[in-house]
Amino acid sequence: MHDMTIRRRVIHWIRHNFYFFIAGLACIIWFLFRTGTKPSRIEYPCQQASIAGANLWFAVYLFPLLSIIKSNRHGRSQTNRLLGAGIFLVILITGAWYFFGARNPEPLTEDVPVSNVTSDIFVVNGTSGNDGGVNQLLTLMEHKGTPFYAVRNGMSATGLIAKDDVVIIKVNSQWDERGGTNTDLLRALIQAIVDHPDGFAGEIIIADNGQTQHGPTGTGGNMSYVKNNAEDRSQSMTRVASSFSGEHHVSTFLWDTITNRRVQEYADGDMDDGYIVDETINPRTGIRVSYPKFRTEYGTFVSFKEGIWNSERGAYEGDRLKIINMPVLKSHGNYGVSGAMKHYMGVPSDKLTRQMGGRAHSSVDKGGMGTEMAETRFPVITILDAIWINAIPDNGPRTSDDEATRTNIIAASTDPVALDFWAAQNILMPAAKSLGYTDLSSMDPENNSRGKFGNWLRLSMMELRRSGYNATMDRNAMNVYFTEENP
Secondary structure (H helix, E strand, C coil): CCHHHHHHHHHHHHHHHHHHHHHHHHHHHHHHHHHHHHHHHHCCCHHHHHHHHHHHHHHHHHHHHHHHHHHCCHHHHHHHHHHHHHHHHHHHHHHHHHHHHHCCCCCCEEECCCCCCEEEEEECCCCCCCCHHHHHHHHHHHHCCCCCCCEEEEEEECCCCCCCCEEEEEECCCCHHHHHCHHHHHHHHHHHHHCCCCCCEEEEEEEECCCEEEECEEEEECCCCCCCCCCCCCCCCHHHHHHCCCCCCCCCCCCCHCCECCCCCCCCCCCEEEEECCCCCCHHHHHCCCCEEECCCCCCCEEEECCECCCCCEEEEEHHHEEEEECCEECCCCEEEEEECCHHHHCCCCHHHHCCCCCCHHHHHCCHHHHHHHHHCCCCCEEEEEEEECCCCCCCCCCCCCCEEEEEEEECCCHHHHHHHHHHHHHHHHHHCCCCCCCCCCCCCCCCCCCCHHHHHHHHHHHHHHHCCCCCCCCCHHEEEEEECCC
């Protein structure tokens, strides 16, 4: 009698609510499927609508059903069946959540401050590097509110580079041919710096750490390759530097030569060239932060993190040291894309950190380059060399002449994360598609699967935000400016 009563009540209830039951369950399944791999989508209008439908489903269907079961204290057999069905439903929902979400979770961002400031990206199309493209870029930046030159106006100077700054241009010297930074672009940038409106009296160092490994010969970086990325293939980075040496202080420093030597800071009384290595490993990204400390060809003592060491005063001049990040845009066999963030792998010592634990290169897919950048020295600007790129998925970072695609683009931003995101979607992926490749998932900055480019770029962004730097992967927060000739 009791079993018949509860059965009739349940059947009657379901019959009159059947269509809403199906619609509400569909809302739950849609929410789990659509949101699971990327929880940031929870803010989308369709997701908000599905949440509302799911809430109504629980309120109208599940809770009254439980009250029916509870009211039947004697119908144990029927109750057990319904209870079993409920447990099965919970398992189904939990399993769907795990399948679509838990396997590829998006990093939590609740404790990370999010800047409301948008990021500007400046783009010059149709440039070969030695044709005035850099000047077009700097003019565009000036017009849009990011002046390259810090020109004194009374007691203050606004802009990125002052006349007496020491500038490290961080290039890619680990690879020859099209895998290294374009030396025409490098030469044009140095010319622009020494043409400072106030008269340049500072110093420029072309630098990189090829880690004494990999590269065309398996021995790391080189500033004097035979085949270089330029219109004149013999134009090496050493040759570029020497062309300015008569009038300006421009030199190269290959950090490979000091990457195996651990030293202390100048303030600790250690004047030797080498690498400072952090005593602890970052608990989030697993990197042991490290950075170079060296004396330049012109006698300047440079700590990549602390700044210029003034021996007479016994103090650092932190504001005088500026970093210009100058990577090549290309695919990467391990990390999908090599651009602004991955390029900072040429700052730490991979050899020392591997020996001590907290290896730098192994931390990339955990956001380690964001940690390295945030805890050493953030670049004042990143100028992305996309004149020749490697658009073959998973093929780089080595890029031969035959593997390279010419796009004739340079782009810049003070936000390296936004620059990587935009360049991957608007330069690298379209070029790969034009070559006939259809699986572009390794290059996609919105692919948040564990270990993929989009995932580690997001983790790097979070590291920068924790340290107060503006970085975004939100397209709506990116202002992209093109030269008037190429809108």
